[in-house]
Amino acid sequence: MDETTKKSLKEIPLLKTNAGPRDGDLWANRLKEEYESLIGFINSNKNNGSDWFRLESNEDGTRWFGKCWHFHNMIKYEFDVEFDIPITYPKTAPEITLPELDGKTAKMYRGGKICLSDHFKPLWARNTPKFGIAHAFSLGLGPWLAVEIPDLVERGILKPKA
Known part of the structure; x- marks a missing residue:
């Protein structure tokens, strides 16, 4: 990891509760920690001028969805993100999808x-269960x-949206 990555990683709160969706009240605690960690990460990104995603979940925190974006040559490429x-979980990382x-x-x-x-x-x-x-x-x-x-832009596979 480079120093920039290490520095930004230190700004993301670590999680403590080792629980998944089937763990009842422990999952509720874990979900609260997930939200706190995400809020900390988003605030850090905004403070550093690198805001690049929005994310929300269903009521029980098992399905997540939102938008992510990346700027290339001063053009914004935005995508739906879900998982x-x-x-x-948390032994297994989520499989992030950009359909x-x-x-x-x-x-x-696939x-x-x-x-x-x-x-x-x-x-x-x-880093399980500290990562979220x-x-x-x-x-x-x-x-x-x-x-x-x-790479996708340079190969002509992705085009800017009008």
């Missing part, structure tokens, strides 16, 4: 799930967008 919390990019890059699985297996999943495994959704976005989706979107 479900796995039953084995409209499905099939446009080799670094994606259905638009972004590929995070080589770099992110081992890091997640070493904000960490998945910071260390997973953010770097993926930074690499893949410019």
